[in-house]
Amino acid sequence: MNKYQLPTNSKMLSKEFVYGVATASFQIEGASQQRLPCIWDTFCATEGKIADNSNGDIACDHFNRWQDDIELIDSLGVDAYRLSISWPRVMHQDGSANQDGLNFYVNILDGLKAKGIKAYVTLYHWDLPQHLEDNGGWLNRETAYKFRDYVDLVTKAFGDRVHSYATLNEPFCSAFLGYEVGVHAPGKVGKEYGRKAAHHLLLAHGLGMQVLQTNSPNTLNGIVLNFTPCYPRSEKLEDTKAADYADQYINQWYIKPLFHGTYPEILQELPLAHQPDIHEGDFDIIAQPLDFLGINFYTRLTYSAPTQAGEFYFEHEHMTPKTDIGWEIYPAALTGLLTSLNERYELPPIYITENGAAMADEIEAGEVHDLDRLNYYQLHLNAVNKAIEQGVDIHGYFAWSLMDNFEWAEGYLKRFGIVYVDYKTQQRTIKRSGLAYKALINERNTQPQQ
Ligand code: IFM
Numbered sequence: 001m002n003k004y005q006l007p008t009n010s011k012m013l014s015k016e017f018v019y020g021v022a023t024a025s026f027q028i029e030g031a032s033q034q035r036l037p038c039i040w041d042t043f044c045a046t047e048g049k050i051a052d053n054s055n056g057d058i059a060c061d062h063f064n065r066w067q068d069d070i071e072l073i074d075s076l077g078v079d080a081y082r083l084s085i086s087w088p089r090v091m092h093q094d095g096s097a098n099q100d101g102l103n104f105y106v107n108i109l110d111g112l113k114a115k116g117i118k119a120y121v122t123l124y125h126w127d128l129p130q131h132l133e134d135n136g137g138w139l140n141r142e143t144a145y146k147f148r149d150y151v152d153l154v155t156k157a158f159g160d161r162v163h164s165y166a167t168l169n170e171p172f173c174s175a176f177l178g179y180e181v182g183v184h185a186p187g188k189v190g191k192e193y194g195r196k197a198a199h200h201l202l203l204a205h206g207l208g209m210q211v212l213q214t215n216s217p218n219t220l221n222g223i224v225l226n227f228t229p230c231y232p233r234s235e236k237l238e239d240t241k242a243a244d245y246a247d248q249y250i251n252q253w254y255i256k257p258l259f260h261g262t263y264p265e266i267l268q269e270l271p272l273a274h275q276p277d278i279h280e281g282d283f284d285i286i287a288q289p290l291d292f293l294g295i296n297f298y299t300r301l302t303y304s305a306p307t308q309a310g311e312f313y314f315e316h317e318h319m320t321p322k323t324d325i326g327w328e329i330y331p332a333a334l335t336g337l338l339t340s341l342n343e344r345y346e347l348p349p350i351y352i353t354e355n356g357a358a359m360a361d362e363i364e365a366g367e368v369h370d371l372d373r374l375n376y377y378q379l380h381l382n383a384v385n386k387a388i389e390q391g392v393d394i395h396g397y398f399a400w401s402l403m404d405n406f407e408w409a410e411g412y413l414k415r416f417g418i419v420y421v422d423y424k425t426q427q428r429t430i431k432r433s434g435l436a437y438k439a440l441i442n443e444r445n446t447q448p449q450q
Contacts, residue, residue, distance in 0.1 A: 001371075003439030004378050010385050011394075013444045018118070018396030019437070020080030021073060021418065022354055024125035024169065026056045027405035029086065031063035035101060036088035038127040039137065039178075040408075043185035052411035059406045061426050063104065070111045072419065072428055073402060077441045080118040082353060082398050083108070084125035084169065087150050090157075093131050095149055102157045109161035118163035120353070120398070122224060123151055123208060125169040126178075126185070133186050138179060138197035141277070144204035151208040155215040164220035166294055166353070167208035171201040171254050172226055183409050191274045195253075195267075199276030202257055206285035213288070223258065224294030224353045227251050227341075229333040231302045233316060238305035242313035246303045249312065259345040261287040266312065292395070294353030295341075297334045297380075299327035325358040325407075325414045329376060331383040338387035338394070349393050354400035355380050358407065358414040361431065368420045368431035377433055381440075399437060403428060 006012050026040050032055075044055035062069055073081050089101035112119050124147065132143050151167070168174070177184035180194025205223050212221040230247040232239035248264035256264050261283035267275060303313045318328040334355070341347060357376040361368050381397065388394050404417035412423055418434030421427075430438070 001374060001378065001436060003436050003443055004374075004381050006381060006385055006440070011388050012381065012385050012397070013447060015444065016395070017444070018079045018351070019441050019444070020078050020082055020118075020120060020396060020398040021076065021402035022082035022120075022398040022400050023062075023402050023405065024084040024122070025086035025089070026059070026125070026127040027401075027407070028060040028062040028403070029089075030056065030058040030061045032057045034063065034089070035086055035098070036091075036093060037130040038086070038088045039130055039133045039185035040127055042130055042133070043187055046187065049187060050409055050411045052413050054406065054411035056406050060403060060421055060423075065426065066104075066108050067111065069402075069428075070108065070115065070117075072430075073112075073117060074115045076418075076430070076434060076438045077445070078117065078437075079441075080120050080163065080396065080398070081112055081402070082120040082122065084122035084127075085154055086127050087124065088127060088129040091129070091150055091153060093129070095146075095153075097153055097157065102154075106158065106161065109158060113161060119161065120164040120166070120351075121158070121162050122166045122169045123147075123154065124167065124174075124204075126174055128186075137186055138174060138200045139188075139193060141200055141203070141279075144200045144207055147204035148207040148211055151211045152215065155211060160218070162216070162219050164222070164292065165212055165216060166222055166224045167205040167212070168201060169224045169353075170226040170296060171198060171205070171223075172250060174201055176250065195270065195274055195276045198253060199278060199282070202254070202286045203282055205258075206282075206288050209288035209290070210285070220291040222290040222292040222294060222348065224296060225254050226296040226298075226354070227337050228298070229300040229337045231300055231333070233302045233304040236305075239303065242305050243303040245312035246301070246315065255293075255341070255345065257283060257286045258290065258293075259287065259347075269312075290348045292349045292351055293347055294351050295338070296354035296400070297337060297352065298355065298357075299323075300330045300333035301328075323357040323372075323376065324360045325410065327358075329357070329379070331379040334380055334383040335386040335390070338384070338392045339390050342387075342390075342392045347393070349395045351396040351398065352384055352394065353398050355384075355397065356400035356416050356418070358410075358416050361404075361415050361420055363420055363422070363429060366429060368429060370431045370433045373418070373431065373433040374436055377437070
C-alpha cells in the first residue's frame with residue numbers, strides 16, 4: 001500500500017483536518033549538559049531502571065540537528081509539528097530565564113513558521129527539573145505554582161510563534177507510572193503517592209491554563225490525556241464492575257475534573273491515606289475552559305474481578321495481536337473511546353495528539369518496509385474516521401512519532417518512528433509507513449475539496 005485509504009467522502013480528506021507528527025524533548029534532544037538535570041537523567045542513572053541501560057544524553061541529537069529535522073518534517077508534507085519544551089533547559093534553578101535554552105526553541109519555532117508548519121507546543125512532557133523533585137516533585141503542591149511561573153516565562157518568550165499550547169502530556173503517566181508503580185521517573189512506589197501527584201499535576205494544568213489565557217489568548221490552549229479503554233474479560237457482572245473501576249482509576253480520573261470539576265466516584269472508596277489533598281477552590285482552577293482536548297491512544301486492556309482484598313480490579317496481560325512493545329492492536333477501542341467520551345462530556349474540538357506503534361524494524365538497502373506499522377496506522381486512521389462519522393468533532397491527527405527515539409523505560413529498544421534513526425550515525429530514513437503518511441497528505445492536498 002502506497003498511502004492510507006480513507007473513504008472518499010471522509011472529513012479527514014478535507015484541508016481543515018490537521019496532520020502532524022509528534023516528539024518530546026527528552027526523547028530526542030540529547031545535549032543534557034546544556035540544561036539542568038531532570039528526573040529522567042536521575043532515573044536513567046539508577047541501576048536496572050532502563051532496559052538497555054541507556055539515557056537521554058545524546059538521544060537523536062536533535063539539539064544539534066534541528067535544522068535538518070525541520071527539513072525532514074517539511075519533506076513529509078505535514079501541517080503541524082508537536083514538540084515539547086524542556087523545562088530544565090529554559091529556566092535556571094532561581095526561576096530566571098536560560099536565554100540560550102529559550103533561543104533553541106525560538107529558532108525551531110521560527111524555522112517551522114518559515115515553512116508554514118504549525119507548532120503544537122507541549123509545555124510538560126515528563127522532564128521535571130531534578131531540583132524540584134528534590135523538594136518533593138509532584139507530591140509537593142508548590143510544584144504546581146512553579147509550573148505556573150515556567151509557563152509564564154515560556155509564553156512571554158515565544159510571543160506569537162506558537163499555534164497551540166498543551167499544558168501537560170499524559171498526567172496519568174507522570175502520576176501513576178512515576179509515583180505509584182515507579183516504572184517511570186522519579187520511580188516512587190506507593191498508593192499513597194499516585195493520586196496526590198495526579199492532583200498537583202491537574203492543579204498545575206489549571207494554573208497553566210490561566211497564564212495561557214492571559215499571555216497567549218490567541219493560541220489553541222488545552223491538555224493532552226492518554227486513554228487505555230478498559231474492557232471486561234467476560235460479561236459477568238463482577239468483571240464489568242472491575243473494568244468500570246479500572247476506567248475510573250486510570251482514565252476518568254484525569255478527564256472528569258477538567259469537565260465536571262470532581263473526581264470519579266471511586267475516590268470515596270479509597271482509603272483516606274490514598275486520597276489527594278484537595279483544597280477549597282482547586283476544582284475551579286482545574287476546570288478551566290479548554291480550546292481543545294488532545295487524546296493519545298495506543299491500546300486497550302481487559303479486566304476481571306480482583307483477586308486480592310483491597311483491590312478494585314485484576315488487570316490481564318495484553319491479548320494478541322500485539323505490537324513490539326507488547327500492546328494489543330485493537331482499533332475498535334479508539335472509535336469506542338471517542339464516541340463514549342463525546343457522550344459523557346461536553347468536549348471542545350479533539351485532536352488525536354498521539355497514535356502509533358512500536359515495531360521491530362529492520363533497515364535493508366536503505367529502506368524500512370514496516371508494513372506492520374503501516375497496517376496499524378491504516379486501521380487507526382479509519383477508527384478515527386468512524387468516530388467522526390458518528391459525530392465526534394475531531395480536528396487533527398498526529399503520528400507518534402516523527403522518528404525513533406528514547407522510549408523511556410525501554411530505552412532505544414522500541415522504535416515508534418515513521419522515520420528510522422540509526423543511532424550510530426544519526427542518519428534518518430523515512431519508513432514505508434512515513435511515505436504512506438506523506439502520500440495521504442499529498443492526496444488530501446490535491447483532491448477537490450467538498
Ligand atoms: O513515547 C511515548 C510518549 O512519550 C508518550 N506517549 C506514549 C509514547 C509511547 O510509549
